[in-house]
Amino acid sequence: MISVLIADDQALVRGALRALLNLEDDISVVAEVGRGDELVEALRLHPADVAVVDIEMPGLDGISATVAVCEAGLDTKVLIVTTFGRPGYVQRALAAGAKGFIVKDTPADELANAIRTISSGGQVVDPALATQSLFSGANPLTKREQELLLIAEDGLTIAEIAGQVFLSEGTVRNHLSSAIGKTDATTRAQAAHIARENGWL
Structure with missing residues (x-):
């Protein structure tokens, strides 16, 4: 069973993701948080194989929260799921240690498969965003x-x-x-x- 923690500041989104993922035979949502700065503590209380993390949250944004998870030495792998499909976000998220980046309009079965892939050690990036990211180049700003x-x-x-x-x-x-x-x-x-x-x- 793959354990999942959901981090998103919108309660409706968290509820929808929980309901969709709990329909899968091999995935179980163990906890939810609504703020980025609650993620590390929640993962200590409810260890999860994969954290499904939104980018824009209060406290800490999803990318900073990913850095915090990695720095805390937790075994949880982070999948960024966001409304904001911006190429620079993909680069920053992967550099921060995220193992995947997909947009929220991804079909439920693809989200579940992304979680499975990441849990087993792979990486997943939305194909259209990966292409945009490749052609947009690196962040030019210091x-x-x-x-x-x-x-x-x-x-x-x-x-x-x-x-x-x-x-x-x-x-x-x-x-x-x-x-x-x-x-x-x-x-x-x-x-x-x-x-x-x-x-x-």
């Missing part, structure tokens, strides 16, 4: 550029951003200018939007 674009999304001025990250205004301006260039944008807000659409943030 960690610092990603950090500053995330802050810039809130509409802060250069001075406010600089104060928040303890850098000079000139340094912040240079990093943001670089990010704008790399995303072919004309403003900080547009650069942040493009980066988010590509799954780079």
